[in-house]
Amino acid sequence: MARTTGSDGEKTEAAIREAAVNLIARLGYEAMSMRQLAAEVGVQAAALYRYFPTKEELLFTLMREHMEGLTEAWEAAAPTNAGPEERLSAYVENHIAFHIGRRHATHVSNMELRSLSPERLTQILRMRTAYEKELRAILRDGTEAGGFSIDDTGLTAMALIQMMTGVIVWFRPGERLSIAEVTATYLSMTMRLVGAKIGGREERHVHEHAQLRA
Amino acid sequence: MARTTGSDGEKTEAAIREAAVNLIARLGYEAMSMRQLAAEVGVQAAALYRYFPTKEELLFTLMREHMEGLTEAWEAAAPTNAGPEERLSAYVENHIAFHIGRRHATHVSNMELRSLSPERLTQILRMRTAYEKELRAILRDGTEAGGFSIDDTGLTAMALIQMMTGVIVWFRPGERLSIAEVTATYLSMTMRLVGAKIGGREERHVHEHAQLRA
DNA sequence: ACAATAATAAAACGAACGTTCAATTAATTC
């Protein structure tokens, strides 16, 4: 047999991406074989090579699009003309919502970096650094304006990102906590961590924010 | 050729463990071949099987001993008859010191869990859960005693552990920050995160603690 | 209806994988 009835390039490519994210997240990139992936899609291994020239290029595509999605989500969510506190709130909410919504893709982007060639690794890390730079800028602004009390901006940014991204390790949708509750708790932990001086009114505002988004 | 002059079983086994930790941390478990590992040790691949019956058993041994080491380090460092604040300080300091000191082994234990068989995975996760339970107990005691102000003990424990363990992702010895500085900053971030009500005197005490250990 | 093109199957490639086995040599024991 050859071309099958109803076969469609776009649908197949989308199916490959989705199956690849799930399989790599579950088994790891090296442990997933192209034959396994093809079977999951319902196709022969050779068909995959119509859409991705190599296994590594497939991995790179998944990672690049994940990072692009994260950047675009933040650009859409970032408030303009807002103070450091509000910007930090938006950053935390966007980060957690995005990562909970794409747990598998995040897993892939965080765990499989070492399987990329040096040039592709550099490219992904550049995107990641640019995204993290936004958080550092917020923390710096807040510290200079006196709203935050932070020892080391760079270290605090890394600690916050590790803490927030770590949510995908233990969070399972539909268990004890809702997304809104998780987001609200991470938001309050973040604000205390950076020593934000917020009164009762802003505190309530912050929680409303989280409830609305999640 | 066969047995080489000066060959010694104990030395070879130790060399295998060390090389395996470094190679797996760098390349990943699946990507490291037994031939690669053997070459790093300076031996033929078949020689590895005198010491570890399978590749997975080697991985499991590395992970189990890492977790045992972490548990033992905490048992030795845990203060007796101390309040939640002091116990939390000790927990943070021990965790960071241990993980910075064994960055590669931590990487292996955190990233390669999915390569274990179900029974071995369960065994490692049991050890990990027991270790994390200690932190939850501290947070619960501190909350009940009124010293901490925490929304959700379980969630906060996970967030703290993710934050602290994340230090191995970006920290490189001999760069901008010393181990003592990093530990002190993480300690103050932790205390603020849990809403610890500490005065100027205890705050200074906490920093001395960090300086001494690191 | 027919040509052109897109999508896939089937088979095969050489290389690398984890692992085993028999042979061989160094160290130890008596």
Added chain:
DNA sequence: GAATTAATTGAACGTTCGTTTTATTATTGT
């Protein structure tokens, strides 16, 4: 110094890997 044991080599096993090639069929455009 002979017998025993410990440590390692070199070669081989069957399997699986990513990838390529060629043929075949479905769809699309005219």
